[in-house]
Amino acid sequence: MxxxxxxxxxxxxxxxxxxxxxxxxxxxxxxxxxxxxxxxxxxxxxxxxxxxxxxxxxxxxxxxxxxxxxxxxxxxxxxxxxxxxxxxxxxxxxARRIEPFLNTIDDSAPELPIEHFTDATVTCSGHRQAHVGIKRITELIEATDSLRMFSSIISPLYVDVARREILDGMEIEVIFDQQVIEIILEQHVEEAMEAFETGRFEVYVAENVPFELFLFDERVGLAAHDESGIARAFVETTDAGARTWAESLYAEYAADTDAFRME
CATH class of the missing domain: 1.10.10.10 (Winged helix-like DNA-binding domain superfamily/Winged helix DNA-binding domain)
Structure with missing residues (x-):
């Protein structure tokens, strides 16, 4: 041949x-x-x-x-x-289950281990219920004792619930991109100062955060936002494999950050 x-x-x-x-x-x-x-x-x-x-x-x-x-x-x-x-x-x-999330994130976002999201729960926001995703996220923040997360957006709802929970003893470690830091300095200085003074609020600055990642006590959360900052899809799971992947991804971004301090 x-x-x-x-x-x-x-x-x-x-x-x-x-x-x-x-x-x-x-x-x-x-x-x-x-x-x-x-x-x-x-x-x-x-x-x-x-x-x-x-x-x-x-x-x-x-x-x-x-x-x-x-x-x-x-x-x-x-x-x-x-x-x-x-x-x-x-x-x-x-993939079909978390389709709303996949269709909202940027093409350059890290690849998800799809096999660990088979049993994930997805909360989608529509035109009539634009903030249903954020509402679910705040519910989970209120239900956890500690939180690590990274994000390229910030919602006033997050600010309110996070401040309240930190003052009540919760620990939060968060990685924001520079744009979010600027919003905090412009719009949420008093709340941030009060949270920093507790010693239970740590903020780090990174670049090109791909979406929102939440590491709650019992579950992992992923949120994808549209151009207006609305969380169009929020994915949550308790899968151990998803947790391992999320921990690794968070550590990857945390390794390339600078600590932020209020002055």
Whole structure:
């Protein structure tokens, strides 16, 4: 086979392989769990046995399935592909769940470990309920004993609830970009001074904060804002993997900050 022939044929094989895998994914995943007869497959997939045989034959042609006796079973390659299909499906479900957040953040934002957001709760703000996301965030601030966060925006609602909770004993460590610091100095000086005096409010300055990240006691929160500063989507989860990722991301930004002090 010449190099030109190989180049022409390999993409076609890839397309055929992927098409069969996606079309027969349910059958392949069933066989990856354990070998099954054609009747068992037909019953579980609710299809005719003749259709099952055709589908299994197609997968067998690609080395994904074999039939050493009276049962179909997955090959080693079939097992790997089935695992990848499950991961793919999980990631798709998670991406659809947090779609409002993904569609609002900037393209340059850090990549999310989508697989850890399958069970996330998403609060979306609409035209008639523009502040429902911020309301949920303030509820979680009130319910936590400590908070670490970074943000490129600041809401008067945040200022009020954070000041009140700090005076009541809560500890807050926050990373703001320079624009937020300027807003604090212009509009919230008295509240910030009062919070600083408690010793429980630490502020750091960073550049290019991608979205809002909240590390509450029990959960992780992510908020995406539109150009007017409204939190269009707030994502929250208690997933341990999401927590690990969020802790790492926060530490990454914290390592490149300067402490801010009121003078």
């Amino acid at each position: 010449t190099d030109r022939e190989r180049t022409d044929q390999e993409p076609r094989w890839d397309r055929d392989f992927v098409q069969e895998v996606m079309t027969r994914s349910e059958l392949l995943e069933l066989l990856a769990d354990r070998p099954r007869t054609a009747r068992e497959l037909a019953d579980q997939l609710e299809m005719a046995r003749s259709t099952v045989h055709r589908a299994a034959d197609a997968l067998e042609a690609h080395g994904l399935v074999e039939k050493p006796a009276d049962r179909f079973e997955s090959t080693g390659l079939g097992d790997v592909v089935a695992d990848e299909l499950r991961t793919f499906r999980t990631n798709l479900e998670a």
